Amino acid sequence: MTQASPNHAAIDVAVGILMQPNGDVLLGQRPTGKPYAGYWEFPGGKVELGESIFDALKREFVEELGIEILSAEPWCGVQHQYPHANVRLHFFISREWHGEPQSLEGQAFAWQGSVRVEPLLEATIPLIAWLDQLRDELRFTSN
Numbered sequence: 001m002t003q004a005s006p007n008h009a010a011i012d013v014a015v016g017i018l019m020q021p022n023g024d025v026l027l028g029q030r031p032t033g034k035p036y037a038g039y040w041e042f043p044g045g046k047v048e049l050g051e052s053i054f055d056a057l058k059r060e061f062v063e064e065l066g067i068e069i070l071s072a073e074p075w076c077g078v079q080h081q082y083p084h085a086n087v088r089l090h091f092f093i094s095r096e097w098h099g100e101p102q103s104l105e106g107q108a109f110a111w112q113g114s115v116r117v118e119p120l121l122e123a124t125i126p127l128i129a130w131l132d133q134l135r136d137e138l139r140f141t142s143n
């Protein structure tokens with residue numbers, strides 16, 4: 001079967017938006033070998049059995065970027081049906097972490113004010129307008 005049925009159990013995914021004091025956020029580009037290679041996303045990955053969503057977030061940031069997340073607030077949830085999977089994305093915003101991002105999976109990454117990298121994963125596209133709104137509320141200027 002190549003298409004996940006709409007009733008197929010959703011896969012929980014923990015996703016983190018690292019936000020610098022000036023409002024810039026970190027995006028990564030999916031490496032070769034993963035579905036949607038070359039697409040840009042906020043770093044994260046699937047929650048493993050028996051793991052909390054926050055623990056999954058912390059694990060993925062260590063594995064992919066060598067970053068230790070110290071704290072993060074749940075921000076929003078998005079459910080999306082891809083041809084390969086039905087995903088439930090749990091987005092967090094973190095302003096407190098240790099370390100500089102490293103490309104541990106060979107992926108590119110970029111700090112962005114107004115997000116301009118393309119293409120973005122489909123389920124992540126609405127987040128950009130919501131982030132711009134948040135940035136406006138927090139009075140970050142676009143660049």
Ligand SMILES: Nc1nc2c([nH]c(=O)n2[C@@H]2O[C@H](COP(=O)(O)OP(=O)(O)OP(=O)(O)O)[C@@H](O)[C@H]2O)c(=O)[nH]1
Nearest residue numbers: 013015034041042043044045046085087121122123124
């Ligand atoms: N990390 C992340 N995943 C996203 C975003 N948007 C989005 O649709 N996804 C989807 O969420 C799922 C994440 O799975 P993944 O393959 O990256 O997870 P993983 O790192 O645990 O992969 P692995 O199974 O190769 O270890 C994918 O289906 C991906 O398309 C996003 O902004 N960030």
